[in-house]
Amino acid sequence: MSLTRKAYRAAILHSIADPAEVGIEASYEYFEDGLLVVDNGQISALGHASELLPTLPADIDITHYQDALITPGFIDTHIHLPQTGMVGAYGEQLLDWLNTYTFPCESQFADKAHADEVADIFIKELLRNGTTTALVFGSVHPQSVNSFFEAAEQLDLRMIAGKVMMDRNAPDYLTDTAESSYVESKALIERWHGKGRLHYAVTPRFAPTSTPEQLTLAGQLLTEYPDLYMQTHISENLKEIEWVKELFPERKGYLDVYDHYQLLGERSVFAHGVHLCDDECARLAETGSAISFCPTSNFFLGSGLFNLPMAEKHKLNVGIGTDVGGGTSFSLLQTLNEAYKVMQLQGARLSPFKSLYLATLGGARALRLEDRIGNLQPGTDADFLVLDYNATPLLGYRLQQANNIAETLFVLMTLGDDRTVLQTYAAGNLVHQR
Incomplete structure (x- = not known):
């Protein structure tokens, strides 16, 4: 068990509600330049890097990811x-x-x-x-x-x-x-x-x-x-x-x-x-x-x-x-790619934020574990991923054309697979490194 405080800086996105119940805009939090702080295997802070950095000790270990997105596991x-x-x-x-x-x-x-x-x-x-x-x-x-x-x-x-x-x-x-x-x-x-x-x-x-x-x-x-x-x-x-x-x-x-x-x-x-x-x-x-x-x-x-x-x-x-x-x-990214098609065949839409919800907070709610996993709220287990925008040449090129986080997320779910996962953390420990 890692007993040190660490911070991770990147774009950060997580679901906070079901888009079907609250609408898409109220269903997620996105920090374009975000900071995730982990203490003893749990998330202790989440927010904009500009707001959180001044509150942290000068010697804290900060990992800064370029061209990457942190999401819940x-x-x-x-x-x-x-x-x-x-x-x-x-x-x-x-x-x-x-x-x-x-x-x-x-x-x-x-x-x-x-x-x-x-x-x-x-x-x-x-x-x-x-x-x-x-x-x-x-x-x-x-x-x-x-x-x-x-x-x-x-x-x-x-x-x-x-x-x-x-x-x-x-x-x-x-x-x-x-x-x-x-x-x-x-x-x-x-x-x-x-x-x-x-x-x-x-x-x-x-x-x-x-x-x-x-x-x-x-x-x-x-x-x-x-x-x-x-x-x-x-x-x-x-x-x-x-x-x-x-x-x-x-x-x-x-x-x-x-x-x-x-x-x-x-x-x-x-x-x-x-x-x-x-x-x-x-x-x-x-x-x-x-x-x-x-x-x-x-x-x-x-x-x-x-x-x-x-x-x-x-x-x-x-x-x-x-x-x-x-x-x-x-790959749940590939599984969400298929889920989108299931909805298309029925004349329905699956927004990328609903897909994110299904793979994270929705799954946690199905398992009655939303107080522990499925989101990045302070107090939850530090189970999170780092997704690499440049995992493949096509993904990197395609994401250069993306205009907003919705498009970025959808492209990750359509073109992404195991190669997209740069790192996986469980209870604050690095358990997979590509």
Whole structure:
């Protein structure tokens, strides 16, 4: 832990509200020549360099970036650790893709050495892409989560993860039981939840791969540990929705399955939600649940277009997710590039400030962590990025033509990728340097 006071000078931008609720102009703060002051891993001051510099001691260490933008660290609200080795697998829609690629890849996590190796690669990729917090699916094996948390703890990262619960409709080599998933999840919760900046998420893969008994025990864990997270998938693919209706004919619909087993709540995040109806959005909002919008994966697996305006109408918390390996990039900049296109195809607009919100403060709100991450307010964790305006020749040339921060931000999200991230800081420590 760095115990010194440091300052960082550059253009600085962060979200302070949802543009859908307050309008674009009131949704962000931008300092063309800004200063961010960090004390003991937390932000202690933010403002115009001209105003803050005279208040600081003469010997303070100031890093001055030219042609760069400081933003909060990105927050990925849906991603799969065990699918790192199969990202970009060809040619299937969701259910066939799971059987052909995903399950065989996840089976390798029975081996702790393999889990350790992938956790290291996975965290390096997150940080290289500027992602400082992620909501992570492990595999069915507890060691997948142990390996991930061990690696995250060493870097003092704010991360959330859980062991997949899956006791049917998957290969025998990859299923647990209702009871073993409960016992193993509980052991992981006792070991990791609330340790440093780590949190645990109860993780039933999705309704078709859990029996009613397993879903009941998932709900029981949430009752026993009230500040746990819950993550699963919902309404991603039309065939999947039909399958849920066949498996749970007594329930009103897909969301009602989770509702019945008491899995909705303020720390529950449902990935995709491409085919939700108005009533389901209203119920999610009423319970304080959130959706992870995964545009890259929804395109890649042919799942459909997420209706963000409908979610906004219901004031439903929405974060953005890469959904690696259904998604094809760890980069949230690239994921926002795809999100813009999803909206275009529906005749709607996605402003760059709404995109910034989704990748930072919106994700933090979905995770109920906006008092800690997702913005650069004094008192929050010093999780931030330095984005390089000259990361590639084309980006540098294009940004010379940009007339304002809105255009600059949009170009970064359209042309930017991991190369754009010059440095990533977590809790004030430099955890990635390009």
